Structure formats: structure tokens, C-alpha cells
Amino acid sequence: MESSRSQGSGRFFGSRQGTLMAVVAAFFIYPFVVGDYHIDIAFFFGIYALLGLSLNIVLGEVGLFDLGHAGFYAIGAYTTAILNTKYGIPVLLLLPVSAVAAGLFAYLVCSPIIHLRGDYLCIVTIGMGEIVRLALINNPLDLTGGPNGVFGIDFPSLGGIFVIDSPIKYYFLIWTVVALTIIGLLRLQKSRIGRAWNCIREDEVAAGSSGIDVRHYKLLAFMLGAALAGVAGNIYASKLMCVSPESFTFWESCLFFCIVLIGGMGSIPGVLIGAAAISLFPEILRPFAMYRMMFFGIAMILMMMFRPGGVWPRKRGEGAP
């Protein structure tokens, strides 16, 4: 998708600003020249971009293996679904609520496990994601609708005034959120917070001995990542108008992981490329749907062999974007 170049370096196309302008222009024109089907493809690209960005905080910036990210996504989606269908709260108002709910959930479940390292943390997060999914299937307090999920979620609106009810509006909603997220994350990368995250990824002991509160910044990354996944969950729930546990499987978490690894850990343009690959490949490979997983597997193996840093690794130092 064109937008994957939005943070691009302009070396190949003249100035960086020029490229950025062209991408933004293409982004605005695109939905008016293609049909609903292709707009929806671009919408799901946006959802995966947002989810990739959210996991990138935890996995890319801090280097924490989180294979249960779909759990946070689910918390966001179900928060919106339940509060909207049961209490009629407008979906757009629930956007921050879903973010806070997922962030709070991350704080509660990650506090006791945050000191675990590498593979150990990875395994616990897999368990966390699965527990969320199984809990949703078991229909606690008759809230989640069991395996069928929750139906009849409204269009995003602010109580009837501003209603997002067509693919093109959804397209602009998700990409506005993605754009704002990117701006926020780029600023975080270039701040005390982003540097602290990177230091922890590089060497946890040295980070602590340089004055960084390792535990605090790891938890912060999990909470922010979960909150963004919660936002994605909110938009996803209203787009599909229903949520069910099968949308939040371990496989989804693996996909998010692939998005970050394909693009390059800690690289925002990389995440966009990764999200494009994950959401567009299945469309391109539709005639070979049977072999889709095989293509994925081969692509990942080749990536790890020939470009372990990702397609677009983050550059540092002079001239880095």
C-alpha cells in the first residue's frame, strides 16, 4: 500500500518532503478511485498497521517478547462491544475507554511477570493471551456471549451527530488514528522515554546503572502497547459489528509479531511495510490460498537468513529520520 512509504527517505525520489507529500496525496485520492472492496483492504491494512505499531513499542523498542498481544486487542474490542450493546454508549466515546481498559489490564497482568526475561516472558504472555481467549469463550458473568461473541455493535459516532457508516469513512478513521499514532510514537522515540526503552533493549543492567527505572519503563511500554491495541480493538469491533473469541487467537499474536520482525524492530516505516505484507499478501495470494501459510513460512525463513534486521531497519545517528 502506498502509505507504507509515508515515513520514507527521499533518496530515491528527490526530497524526503516531496515523497511524503506524494504519499499523503495518494492516500487521499486512493479511496475515491477504487471500489469498496479495495477500500476495505486498505482499512484492514490500517488495523494491522496500528496493531503492529502497538506491538512495536513492546517488542521493537524495549525488546520484550510479547506473544499474547491479541489478548490486549481482545480486551479493547470486547470493552467496546459490551459497553455499546448493553449500555448504548457511543463507539467513538468508547475509544479512549477501550484504550484505558486494555492498558489497565496490561498493568495488572504484567506487574507480576515484568521481571522475567526473554523466552520466559514470551511463554507467560502466550499463556496470558490464551487465558483471555478462553475466558471470553466461557462467557463470564454472561457478558461476552461465549463462543458466539457479541453482536450488533453500532457504527462509530458521537451520539448521532458524527456517524462513520461507510467503508470510506472507516478508511479515514483508521488512517487518521494511525497517522496520529505515528506522530506520537516518532516523538516518543526522540525523547527521554524512547531512549530509556532502547537502553533497556540493549542492556538491561547498564540501563539500570545509568539511572533508568527498568521495571517502570517496561511496564509503561506494555501499557502503552496494550492501550493502542485496545484502540485497534474498538475500531475493529465496530467495523465488523460483532466480536468473537476466534478473532483473537494465538495466530493473531503471531501475525503481529511477524509484522514487527519483517519491518525491522523499532522501525516505524518498517512496521508499515510489515503490516502491508501481512494484510496484502493474502489478497495477492488468493488464487493460491491453499499454499498461503507455506509462502509465509518461506518468506520468514528467507528474511531471517538474508535480512535479519528487517526490511527497513531503524537508522541512528546523523541524518536519521
Next chain:
Amino acid sequence: MNGSSPAVLETRNLTKIFGGLTAVGRFDLEVRQGEILSLIGPNGAGKTTVFNVVTGIYRPEEGQVLFRGEDITGWKPHQIVKRGVARTFQNIRLFPNMTCLENVVAGQHSRGASGVWSSIFRTRSQRVEESRFFEKADRCIDRVGLSRFRNELAKNVPYGRQRMLEIARALACEPALLVLDEPSSGLNAVETEELMRFLEDLIREDALTILLIEHDMNVVMGISHRVAVMEEGRKISEGRPEEIYRDPRVIEAYLGKEEN
């Protein structure tokens, strides 16, 4: 060095046990304001363990660590840094995939307060803080003579320079006490000489206090005001370098007892 200078760092009865092994046992040490104190001893004597307890990486089984009279036993490393103790590591621990400047700026972390929102919205106070951070880091990096490497990734810098970079990062923490674990290891003769002059400058110009572990006896004898000797987790001798040099217990610890 005036013996009546107040203690900056004090350990009392410090004990650290790994499994059944007492790495450090009932260890008392006093580092006085403005001095360079060298901790020496054979390999495995427990010197690095003392450092790790002092800087909060290990929690001692017994005993206390006092910094400027305040009990900092069992504090987290970042809390101890904020109080004014910065360290380096025996086997250099930098942030390899970050630039030298970013490495040094990391040391300034505890001297700032900006959070997520002020960073996202680039508030005035956040921008002021950032420029203060980078000015300070620039001064530290100049000071160790690494200006031309500032935008290089730390892992691409020559070994000897990496040692100095680590010291620059520690200086960026704005410490009162600098704790250096074998700063001269891996340095050549010229670099070692530079390091010694540099440490003396820090004492003279910045009113710092330095505690170091050192194996190079030229460095120990050349710049230390006092020396403490460890063997098997205990302090066996302490005093001025020339006293230590002649102490039969120290000679025995290093060379073994004379057969007779």
C-alpha cells in the same frame, strides 16, 4: 589526603552469599570525600561483588551500605544513581546499537522528569530538558575526547574508546562518587597514562570521589590515595599505597607464603 575528610561511602559488616559460598564476608570500607581509593586483590576475592552490592545490583545478606550517611542498602540501581553513585563495568556494558551521544545522554536520564505526555506534545519544559540533556552529554563526551565519535554506533568504536565512553556515560549521571571496575583493563600504555591523568583531573577539578578496582599496579600505586586489599571476601589490609606494597599479608595473598 587528609584523614579527617568525611566518608562519602561506607560499608558496614557487608556480607553477600551465593549458594554456600561467601563471596563477601563482614566487609567494612570507608571511602572519604575527594580521594581515589583502589580495591585490589587476587581474582575471585569478591571485589566486583562489593561493587555490585554498593550499586544495587545485588542485595546483601547482611550489613549496610551508607552513602553520605544515608542507608542505601537494598535500593534499586536507578535510585542509587539518582543519589549520586555512578559506575562502569569490568566487561564494558554499553548500548551497542545506539550512538555514542545517545549512550552518554542515557546517563542524564535520572536528572530529568519529562513523561509520556510532555514528550508527545513537546511541551516547553520537555524541550528545555532535552537541550539541557544534550548539552551536558556533549560536554561529557568532549571531556573524554570522543567528540569525533559522537554519531558513531557504540559497537563500532575501538575498545579503548569504549572504556572512555562508559566513563563519559557515568559522568553524565552527575555523580558524587564514581565507581570504576578495572578501568585500565585492555588499554595500552599510552591510553592507561591518559586515563590516570583524567581521573586525577576529575578529583581536582570536579571534587569527585573515586572508588576503583584495579589490577594494574602502576595505576594503583600511581594515583591512589589509599588502597584496600581483599582476599576471599575479606579485607586483609588497608592503607597508603607504599604501606600496602610492603605489607607481608598482601605479598602473601598475591605470591603465596614462603616455604620454610
